Amino acid sequence: MFSLQGITNGIEKWLHNNMSANMALLVECAIVIFLAISLFAILGLILVLMERKVAAHMQIRLGPNRVGPFGMLQTTADTLKLLLKEGLTPDGADKFLFNLAPFVIMIVAMLILAPIAFATGFQIWDLNIGVLYVTAISSISVIAILMAGWASNNKYSMLGAMRSGAQIVSYELSAGLSIISIVVLTGSLQISEIIESQRNGWWLFKGHIPAVIAFVIFIIAVTAETNRAPFDLAEAESELTAGFHTEYSGMRFALFFLAEYINIFIVCAIGATLFLGGWMPLHIGSWQGFNHIMDFIPSSVWFFGKTFLLIFLIMWFRWTFPRLRVDQLLSLEWKYLLPISMFNLLLMTVVAIMGWHF
């Protein structure tokens, strides 16, 4: 059976047989960096194309279909175009911060990738505070957005950045609380243990109503955290032209664009890990035959399938809903989502203590 763990174990064995332990570690690091960067590139290509195709089919169009079969090379062509474009820096801009911001946002996106388990035993860094690490690192991305908005010396950019700051800081609370409600059930912050605890069923199904509420709040909160419609106030092109990245062009703009999609992938991967069992196959109680067939599907397929399902959900939101207003956005969080998720956390604690979950 196809397994990513088999490949990694094979490579590790071969490296250790042929070189010293330190050298092998160095080579492994190099391989991981290479893989992470190529994953970014591939995800960028796939997600941008996916977004355009999903959008097109929701809007009774066909989407890109000229460059390559089914328009598959469209994103490559667009990237090439952006690479060849001039990256302008406005005169009044704070040049250092202006040029730094796109890299900060990319580095943050890369760092969150570390604890994500892509398949059985296929994980860069299984640290024992994995979930905490993810929430901590993802809040740094707001600094990059504020940096970009402030340094651009553009009023639209600044308004967008300020909106984004208020938005991300507030929605992190409910995202964090809904993550904690799963941590309450598993009793561990380690990603691999959270996945292991879902061997006999996903938390979305096992955790009763509190888990479902937490899942819904999580999806809403991460949509807001990644600045996607209906919460795309930081970009809000009909109000602020392009929000915080109005002044960016060329490849620096592309980095912001790419970081948005990478962030969507990451939050969806976290969502799939916490609520949908990560790489765990779908098992239904005592249906031995069904469970056995499900086990045959490689774990990486399960992981990516669940993640892309959530990504599709977030894209669906974008192409259906109008945008919220800035005060409505904040009142939704502080008046509704936060109290509900706090109460939900209490409920989840009761469920966990009483052992009412499956």
Place this chain on the structure above:
Amino acid sequence: MYTETEIIKDNIKAGSETDLIINIGPQHPATHGVLHLIVTLDGETIKKIEPHLGYIHRSIEKMCESLSYRQFIYVTSRMDYLSSHINNYACAMCVEKGLQVEIPRRAQFIRVLMSELTRIASHELWWGAMAMDLGAFTPFFYAFRERETINDIMEETCGARLTMNYMVPGGVMYDIHPNFQKRVKDFIQLFKSKIHEYDELVTGNIIFQNRMKGVGYISEEDAISYGCTGPVARGSGVHCDIRKLYPYELYNEVEFDEILETGGDSFARYLVRVKEMHQSIRIIEQLIDNIPEGDFQAKTKAVLKLPKGEFYTRAETARGELGVYIVSEGGATPYRIKFRSPGFSNLSALEHMAKGSKIGDLMATMGTLDLVIPDIDR
């Protein structure tokens, strides 16, 4: 280098030191054209809006003075390009009033049909563009699906899709295409089978309703004093449909309702336009099967000369009341022409509506005003 007095002067101009002045337009996705709004903000709250006009001023009124009574009508297609039929219609009626020509009944039927089709097409485009102002892209494509059918009908009969130039003094330029009736009926069927999607996608959406309700409020008195007409005034409960108040040609023979909403907010204006599309369909349904045989154009002289005097007609475009005022000295060209365009007066109420609200509300308000910038600047 700024001197101290200059800084003080600028601060006085800005109102206070904490104000943020932002230029919305002339190049901005939400202004749908070259409208320039200088908005004074306090954080996100709007303190002052100052529209700057004239970016697409072509002095159409002055141009018309050097064109003959047949020619000047074509220029008016470029004013409110989304209801170009109705612009032409109003101008043709004004010339006919001066010439005292009797219009053949067939021509009247065709004119009213075309006007109502134009109104639907215009409201469809507005519906899509307004949803886009609020950040929803998909409605735009839904609206264009139906609007394309109307454009095809126009293309077949008038030869153009946007600036049709079909109405001439004395009737219409040429007879309708043999397919016209069938295609209009097909369109009505398509429209009726798809219109529920509009409500499902936008009208019933909770985010949309929260964005629209209570936003951009204007009372009935204020709407009258700002000179608002069309759906903007009718959203505040002003009885102002020219087709009902001063019915021209066939409008007193067909049955339709004047849509009045009393909300006065953006949502009321939205509902007025959506319901108006249904009324236009109603008018078309009454007329499409009964187009009488006969001439499509009255016999007129090759060179039209209006008698000395002043002539004024008005028509209800998709945006409101369009007034055409011609002063004639008896020559082959008008001595003076003035258009009373609905967009200009509706825009003047924008500051009153949006003051004190957020930037997002400004877009929602501007969207429901349905501004067409060439109509404002002319």
